[in-house]
Amino acid sequence: MTEPKQLHHQDIALEQQTQQKCSPPELTLEQQMQQKCREWQQRLRLADWDVTVKVVPAMDMSSTQAQGCIHWRITEKTADIKLVTPEDAVKQNPMRPYNLEETLIHELLHLHMAPFEPDSSEQTECMAMEWTINAIAGALLKLANSQESANV
Numbered sequence: 542m543t544e545p546k547q548l549h550h551q552d553i554a555l556e557q558q559t560q561q562k563c564s565p566p567e568l569t570l571e572q573q574m575q576q577k578c579r580e581w582q583q584r585l586r587l588a589d590w591d592v593t594v595k596v597v598p599a600m601d602m603s604s605t606q607a608q609g610c611i612h613w614r615i616t617e618k619t620a621d622i623k624l625v626t627p628e629d630a631v632k633q634n635p636m637r638p639y640n641l642e643e644t645l646i647h648e649l650l651h652l653h654m655a656p657f658e659p660d661s662s663e664q665t666e667c668m669a670m671e672w673t674i675n676a677i678a679g680a681l682l683k684l685a686n687s688q689e690s691a692n693v
């Protein structure tokens with residue numbers, strides 16, 4: 542059973558339709574990330590999860606310093622990912638590089654780790670998990686990018 546998905550209807554202006562060269566409508570950053578999310582769900586064997594991705598300003602994050610966050614309902618296999626906008630990521634910390642796709646992978650990996658999620662008061666364990674996920678997310682993206690460039 543799938544729940545009805547909201548379709549993002551792109552309004553195409555009439556003038557555009559009559560033009561000879563009609564390029565496909567450009568996807569918003571959020572739509573691109575939603576697409577990336579589906580790809581990574583397949584790769585990470587998380588395709589049975591219903592994951593929504595939003596690209597939001599820092600003030601809409603659970604922590605204004607976070608580049609990404611995820612909330613999941615493990616029994617329903619649904620999750621919401623929030624990624625901070627690239628503009629706000631720079632404002633958060635100009636020295637901290639921000640890669641939306643890597644952050645997306647990071648948040649998805651949390652779903653695999655969900656059963657082992659340490660108590661939030663266990664600071665050391667939380668940090669260790671974050672570092673582990675960071676290392677895996679970075680390695681996976683690097684690998685995916687190198688495969689992509691090899692296929693060109």
Ligand SMILES: [Zn+2]
Nearest residue numbers: 647651671674
């Ligand atoms: Zn994390």
